[in-house]
Amino acid sequence: MSDLLSESKTNAAEYTVSEISGALKRTVEDAFGNVRVRGEISGYRGPHSSGHAYFSLKDDRARLEAVVWKGTMSRLKFRPEEGMEVIATGRLTTYPGSSKYQIVIDNLEPAGAGALMALLEERKRKLAAEGLFETERKRPLPFLPKVIGVVTSPTGAVIRDILHRITDRFPLHVVVWPVRVQGETCGAEVTAAVQGFNALPPDGPIRRPDLLIVARGGGSLEDLWGFNDEALARAVAASDIPVISAVGHETDWTLIDLVADMRAPTPTGAAELAVPVKAELEANLASLAARLAACTTRNFDRKRQALRAAARALPLPDQLLALPRRRFDEATSRLSRALEVSTERKRARLSGARLTISMLARRAAEARRHLDRVAAQLPRCIDADLRDKRRRLEMVQARISPEPLTRRHAGFREAMTGLQRRLDHAATIRLQRMRFRLTQADRLLTTLSHQSVLERGFVLVTDEAGALVKRAGEVVPDAALSLTFADGKVGVTAHEGGARPPKPQPRPASRPKDPGAQGSLF
Template structure:
């Protein structure tokens, strides 16, 4: 067998791998690759991320180093379509080429859906979608504000439906419902409606409807902007969101007070049916009148029944009338008998009232008065004589004392003065004693009652103290453990081996020494945190 001779150079595997690596890196030093993320399982234990970018015809391995992953504004997720910016390189050990990603941007509907879900989770965590924030809609709003395009079919559908159900005052704030300025205009409309005064030229709405027709996610993206969602959540006026068709969902549907599947459904939810309301009011009025008639009839029947049970007025006064007739018939005879009795009494006294008897009585009384006058003169003389015999010695002593000095008279007067003032003092003392005796009696009664109450309260407190005393617990077999300082021991970790203890039982105390190792302190389990997650509508 002949040997083929050639002048081709020989390369090692490493040299070929390095040459390919340099060629790829020099040719594709900076590239932007669009594809769908596949095989993403999060960060590796090293902090790097490994996954695959694919389209319908090819795949390419991708890696995001730990330092670059921390700087990414948009994190990779499984199934998202992205535009990856980086450089191509090879991995010699497996003869593969890969892209080292430095930046990731969302691309297409898949990216928008990812961004939408990320924004929804963020706003949900802030509580903007909580049910507590949602307010009830007014039953019959006087003014309805509509935020939508003034040239589309949406406003015509809303006005037509309101006209059919319940004609209302509608104020339209024209906005663009798609495009770059959509979000800003919708925010200005909501804030503008909230800033209106109740007494201004343009009335302040009682209810707002934010509406537009259906479309793709890109067309509806203005209603997914964070500024719009925050404006809806901060609105003081209740808001109905009616963006898109029934299958379309935007973030303001979560923040609004009510979501309507279509603009027409929003108009139906805003007002009741006028004909039904009139029929309801008429029905309520008829029921009210019927209830009033039934109540009046019932009261009339009750009045008749109560009146039938009452006695007749003639029966009430019949007995008194009969008694009056009997008394009037007996009055003449009674007066006659009374006059006759008085006449008999006066005729009996008339015999004693004759002039002769009166003169005789006068003479007797005159003689008696004369005898008394004579006796009075003699008695007066005797009384004067007795008084003179009694007071003459006193007068003699008094005359002898007239010549004494003024100091002795003053001293005698001072001695006599207290005796002269004792009588009014005694009277005042008797009066004061008469006032104090009832008070002293009442004081004794109150003292006895208060003492009994305090004794009863003390007995009750003593019983309560006895029932709550730890001595009763010790009597059931428990013990009180204290250290040398007298502090109560409640946990094993308060002690160390060799510590002296004092154990109090129901009957006496004993000493003890701690042996072994103390029990370790138990750490409390941390309860799981509530992430407040909400089921996705997508």
């Protein structure tokens, strides 16, 4: 142990951390008590709440922290701006708390725009001329996406803030594409992520997102320079998926913010823009359902009240049916009497138009005469029609040349011949049908005639008025009767014991038989 203690003892002086920091501070302040530094302002966020301003001065190879105290800020002739190239006059000092050195600025003079800002402005003008910043080409965000794609670093606080906010508002599936959000490869990796998400199939194992969020925390212009890449801006503008840009804080602006469909001030704000609050949607839905139920109930109540009011204004069914019921009863009472009267009228009409043999004979004779007239007129009508058609045909033939129409005339002639044959055949058939109907009517007349009855030995008895005597009780004694036989009539006189036939008288040979002669029984 004693050997180890002896070996640790040296002649070098021991310093505390505070002593080293204080020595360095004095050395730097003594050596650089008043300097002028030319550089580009970077990371300027405006005065702090205390009134001091903190930013950096940089060039293409180095970076120097700077601070402007509150008293000096009030005396500056112009306000510092991000990317402005300035000449700062002040003194160098160190900050022992973080082992950093910085310049405390006493005066600022503008020296022109910085190289990075000039390049950024040139890119903005170029893309703006192509119309990539136009509001018309920006697409609306989906109201409730099913899958959200996030392009950011998987190890930073940004992804945790986004996932936490989405989980609180509306839990859904989130796909993270890990990229570097700072450095030389940042722009290329973010461009590849945006294009890769757009290349995913909608129904593949990894579903294509409905919304993209490109996110990164705050930083200086150099830290966010990868999001000013021209290829990235064009990829975001050409994306088929709506894109939310959430790069930096609200005061940070990049090219991707200008071409994206929506810009969020922070990554947490991007999550809030991406999804609604599920609890609020459920509350709104419940409120709308309650309002719908209340409206439906009120509507039914109004309709029910209107129906009741209309029902009170309408007459009762008995009142509506009273008059039709009375008319029906009256029609029912009149119907039986009307049927009886109609039946009596029909019976009287049929009794007055009794079918007799003479009526049938007269109608058969009229039909025969009509048929004879038609049969006699038919040939003349056919001849007249043929002459008329022949005359028309000759007139037409006289007006036109016969050579082109010879074939057509032959067709007409054949048609006329066919029509003539059909007409003759139709006339023959009609004459046969009418002759058959006449024969049938004649047979019916012969069958219904009383002459055939008289041929079988029956006698027709009539009184002096010619009325038919059907019963013996209808005969009055000493009444003159007429007996009609099949071959003639005989007159007789009725007695109580029967009718005595008249004495036969010889008939003159030269006179014809008189069937109507009446004999005498006395």
